[in-house]
Amino acid sequence: MEIRVLDNNKEQGKLSFILKDSNPIFANTLRRLMIDEVPTMAIDEVEFSKNNSILYDEMIAHRLGLIPLKTDLKSYNLPEKCKCEGKGCNRCQLKLVLRATKGSGVVYASELKSKDPAVKPVFAEMPIVKLLKGQTLELEATAVLGKGKQHMKWSPCHAYYKYRPIIEITGDVKNPEAIIEVDHNNIFEIKDRKLVVNKDRVLECDLSLDYSQIDKNVKVTASDTDFVFYIESFGQLSGKEIINKAMDIFDEQLDELAEELKKAK
Amino acid sequence: MIIPIRCFSCGKPIAHLWESYVERVNKGEDRKKVMDELGLQRYCCRSVFLGHVDLIDTAAQFKKF
Numbered sequence: 001m002e003i004r005v006l007d008n009n010k011e012q013g014k015l016s017f018i019l020k021d022s023n024p025i026f027a028n029t030l031r032r033l034m035i036d037e038v039p040t041m042a043i044d045e046v047e048f049s050k051n052n053s054i055l056y057d058e059m060i061a062h063r064l065g066l067i068p069l070k071t072d073l074k075s076y077n078l079p080e081k082c083k084c085e086g087k088g089c090n091r092c093q094l095k096l097v098l099r100a101t102k103g104s105g106v107v108y109a110s111e112l113k114s115k116d117p118a119v120k121p122v123f124a125e126m127p128i129v130k131l132l133k134g135q136t137l138e139l140e141a142t143a144v145l146g147k148g149k150q151h152m153k154w155s156p157c158h159a160y161y162k163y164r165p166i167i168e169i170t171g172d173v174k175n176p177e178a179i180i181e182v183d184h185n186n187i188f189e190i191k192d193r194k195l196v197v198n199k200d201r202v203l204e205c206d207l208s209l210d211y212s213q214i215d216k217n218v219k220v221t222a223s224d225t226d227f228v229f230y231i232e233s234f235g236q237l238s239g240k241e242i243i244n245k246a247m248d249i250f251d252e253q254l255d256e257l258a259e260e261l262k263k264a265k
Numbered sequence: 266m267i268i269p270i271r272c273f274s275c276g277k278p279i280a281h282l283w284e285s286y287v288e289r290v291n292k293g294e295d296r297k298k299v300m301d302e303l304g305l306q307r308y309c310c311r312s313v314f315l316g317h318v319d320l321i322d323t324a325a326q327f328k329k330f
Contacts, residue, residue, distance in 0.1 A: 012304055054325040055267070066270040068278050109281075123281035126270060130321045152276055234278055 001026075006203070006228075008239065013157075015239030018164060018203075019227040027161050027227045033246040034159045036149040039078055040236040041069040041119055043096065043141045050138040053129045060129055064141055065153045067109050068122045071145075071236040073245065075118070078145045093144045094119055098128075100137040106130050107137060119143065122235035156242050158232040163222035165205035167197050171217040178214050203228050267321045274309035286314060 002020040009015070019027060046061040053060070075091075077083075082092035096114045100107040110124035129137060148155030167187060173179065176195035179188055185204045189196050195218070211218040231239045268283040282303045289299045296315065305311050 052329075054321060054327075054329055056329070063270050066278075123278055125284065126278070126280040127267060127283070130267065130325065132325045135325075155276065158275055158277060232277065234276065 010238065013233030013235055013239060015231040015233070015243075017229050019161070019229050021225050022227060023225065024227075027229070029250070030229075030243075030246060031159045031161060033249055034157055034231065034242050035155050037147055037249045038156045038237070038242050038245045039071075039073065039145045039147050040154050040156045041071045041076065041094070041143050041145055042151075042153040043067065043069070044144045044146065045142040046139055047141075048139045050136050053131050053135045053137050055129050060137070060139070063128055064112075064139075065151075067112075067126055067128075068235040069114075069119050069143055070122050071156075072116075072118045073145075073237070073241070075116075076145050078147075088142075093142050096141045096143060098137065098139050098141070100129075100131060104131055104133045104135070112141070155234070156237045157234055157239070159230065159242075161227045161229040162207065163224070164226035164228050165202060165207055166219075166221045166223055167202055167205060168219045168221075169195060169197060169217060170219060173215050173217050175215065179211060179218060182209060182211075182214070266324060267319065268317055269313060272307075272310040272313050275307055277307075277310055279305070279310055279313060283314070283317075287319075 001022050004018045004020065006016040006018060007014065019030075043061075043064045046057075046064055048057045048060075051057055051060065055063075076094070077092045079088070079092045082089065084092065094114065094116050096112045098107070098112050100111060107128045107130070108124060109121035109126035109128060111128075112121055114120045131137065146154035173195040176188070176190050176193070179195055180190060185201065185206060187198055187201050187205050189198050205220065207220065207222050209220065211220055231242060233239050233242060237245070268280050270280045271278050282305070286299055286303060290296055300311050300314060305314060
């Protein structure tokens with residue numbers, strides 16, 4: 001197995017790579033581990049002391065929960081794995097306070113004051129609610145680590161993959177224009193009246209078109225062993241952190257399985 | 266009412282892009298161009314922006330029950 005990074009855009013949190021000599025089982029395991037098992041911080045409980053804004057408490061609490069928080073996996077534990085046994089301590093939960101008493105205007109995510117400077121909303125300009133004159137919002141929120149399988153707000157990324165496209169032109173193509181016309185991914189070009197593959201865009205092919213119906217010499221097939229993987233981080237963790245954590249969890253789960261099998265004997 | 270924090274379908278956080286989107290569209294820029302530049306790639310996220318009407322200013326004037 002080999003991994004070749006195609007693009008690592010840290011600003012947008014996008015990471016793509018080719019997974020070589022693997023199989024669909026492993027690719028899907030990796031995808032599901034990243035979406036469901038990699039923990040992140042999110043607001044889970046909100047205590048309102050004052051809210052006469054137009055949005056109900058429940059709606060604001062829901063919006064707060066969905067706000068991505070920058071996560072520091074080293075200094076927090078999952079509540080069920082913490083030493084305090086889920087009662088709540090500094091190692092497994094974090095308090096955030098929001099006080100918006102100004103005359104009017106939009107309350108932004110940046111106004112959520114966190115007790116830990118490392119954990120704060122990723123996007124400062126997210127509007128939480130809009131207040132009119134005389135309306136106030138005061139609340140205390142509790143953020144905890146959680147997993148995407150319990151609620152999507154704890155999921156760190158959007159991850160997807162496809163089989164690596166293999167495009168071949170095996171002979172003379174009689175009508176290159178007909179191919180170009182249906183090719184919405186811009187994979188093909190015409191050079192000297194001949195159809196050629198634009199090598200930079202081969203991976204953009206979405207494998208949805210059967211070009212062989214137009215011309216038998218144009219073959220688009222999918223590799224059985226290679227995958228093009230895309231990870232779009234929601235901001236809590238970087239792409240690299242997500243993959244590393246996913247692999248750590250995979251290791252743990254395999255160890256756990258081996259333990260259980262030993263017991264079964 | 267107010268722009269959703271995340272896209273309904275894919276879960277991408279989008280609320281922080283709304284104000285610059287509105288500002289640029291009101292200046293007369295093409296919606297497609299603005300959405301492309303803000304990084305709204307999929308049609309699910311784009312539909313949230315195209316279909317959204319900010320009603321919170323109107324609704325806020327009424328009493329909440």
